[in-house]
Amino acid sequence: MALGTWGRVYLTPDINTLKFATKGLVAMTLSLYLAMEMQLDRPYWALISAVFLQIRPQSGLVIEKGLCQIGGTIIGGGLGVLIMALSMQMPAIALMMLMVWVFICATSSSLTRNFNLTYGFAMGAATAILVVVLTIVNNNSSQGVFDIAVARVSEIVLGATCATLVSMLLWPDRVRYIIHGHANTVIDETFKALTMHLDANISMNDARQQIMSALGQALTLNNDSSAVVYEGPHGPGRARAAYLLSQRALSMMAEMQTYGRLVREHPTLASEAFEDALKDIRDTMERIRSRQTYSERKREINGLRQRIQKAELQRHGTPLARRMAQGLMILLGYASVMIEAHHAINDAENTRLKAPRLSRHRDYMPALTIGIRSSLLFAIGAIIYVSTQWSSGVLMMVMPVIFGTMFASFPSPNAMLKNVMKGGLVGIFAALIFGNILLAQAAHEYIMLVVVFGGPLFLGLMAINNRAVLANGLGFCILYIILTMPSNNMSFNISSFMDRTLAIALGLIILYTVFRIVPSPNALVLRRRVIRATTDDMLQLWERSCRQSRERASDWFNGRMVERVQRLANFDSQLPEEERYLLDLGMTGMNFGHLILANYRRVTSLDNTPDTREALRQWQTALAHAYQACAWGDFDERFTDASQALLKRLREAGEMDDEQIELIEGMVRRLDLTLHRFAKMSSSRDQRDISDVLEQAS
16 A cells, blocks of 8 residues: 555655754754753744754755845844834834834745745844844843844854754755756756657647746756855856756747747648658657766757758748748757756866856735735734733744745745644644653753653654655644743743643634735736736847847846746646646747847847837837737737838848848748737637626626
8 A cells, every 4th residue: 555645754764854854853952952051041942943944954055044044133133123222112113113124024035036035034024023022021121122132143043053064064965966956857858848849749738738847947946056156166156057057948948839839830831851850859859868978968969950950941941931940950059058057067167157047027016915914914913912911922923924924925825834734733732742741750951851852853854854744844843842942941831831822823823814815916917917027028128138148138038037937827727728828928928038139139230220220129119019919819910010111121221131031031920920829819718708707797
């Protein structure tokens, strides 16, 4: 009988899970020992700090997360002191200022792609809450505020430092090994997507799913590469190579999906020689995926490029067919660079590549929603505290803000919170038995404390190391630690335990309720914002292409598009399978940006006169607006007029030969087909939406 997820975690654990749990337990017991030796007020906060650093335990990631945690803690502590300095005698004003700070931290956390930085913002908000609220609860003086801030910062920094040192010294695991695995996966998934898109016998839906998988892997590679810079002098070189691989993978995906549509919907455009070339590409890509060494992969891709060039596909057939052949060479160029970048990740000592990280598209509407939600969580907790003067209410204010800020940007935050609450429920029972019954009977010594307290913690860490039950393990460990509160002066008071349990449970219930009551913005609104933002970026490409190289402008556009494409794909998954087109629409927008840059470079390299540049600018503007119009179910005729004006201008100028102009004409023809197709699909979908609304109204 097959074991379930929990059975695999605890009945048949792998060696990595056991090592992870052991490292985590060592880090936590070390931080607890030092905190107790230093006579800190609340040593358990050092343990909580160490718990969060166990997520993604590789050395570089732990260092990055530790720096973000320490930075957020110091800033939050300083802000807490400042708030109390301004409003020591006015607690209500202090809480209002604190609510504003929580809003700023939560909003900012959602505008970053780096989860470690998100966690830093969460710690900044939590530390400020602890400093301000504990000062209010204890009626402390100005000196007391400073002491509380120093204690909280010391506890959290101590936990982060211990976790970082243990991660680096005990069974160290390096980010570069993860990056190497990610890079292999990106190449494999992207080349598989190319093979599927160029095979008319494979359904477009299957090819679409494959490209989504490749997109996710490219984004993961880009995000994880930031931490490799902390691993030795060659870390920055590995990071740059990983960024380049991600960028070219995205460029290849943007190019391939359009040709996949043409291969399926316009088979008459392809000659026999073209079909042979497609088969050669598919076969070679499959061989490259099975090759393990750089030299073998490089030999395969170079041989393929030479064979395609010898076929001279760009010199025969209609303008559109020649443009398709040119696109194949572009795809193979991207593949070659991806192989070079993968080699540079492994051989950073002898290879130097340059590439920026993926840019970030920041949609402020969802970010503001997350900020409002987090500040509302704090406000509800503050109102309950002010009304009841409940000393344990600080937990009710801190925990929802931490979890709400960390999980808000996840695709399914409600599901994450459910799992945290399930794990926390088990943690409550464990804290009652081990922290208040068994420890009360044991000798009050550090060794006995670790022996009794560490067993359940080890089991919780085993869950954290498995992605499927990570949220459960995190909820268990956090609540188990907070409710046990290991320290020099532990009290075994069931009424106090129940008081803290009630505060945390109420805070998590409020958190889950607020997430349900204040949902993310409507999907249709977000979809329109994504399309409008894509259009705006396409309009900016003209200015960027004038100021920067084509590669830099392309990289900027890729980074801003990747999350938009993922968001459109999420909207797509909510539609019936036969009506899904939003992913294709997003990838087409990415491809249009690359076409704008390529056409700009191709034309201006031969004809850079003011009249030609103005015709190009008008064509680009018309294409951007036509893309937005087709997303709303309309075809903008201004694109046709601008295209004809551009072709006319190029012919009159005489700087480009007929073959080059025909290639541009083929590109325009392909764009025309694509825009008409999306306009028809979008129009049909809008009509169905209207019919559904009328039917519901009747």
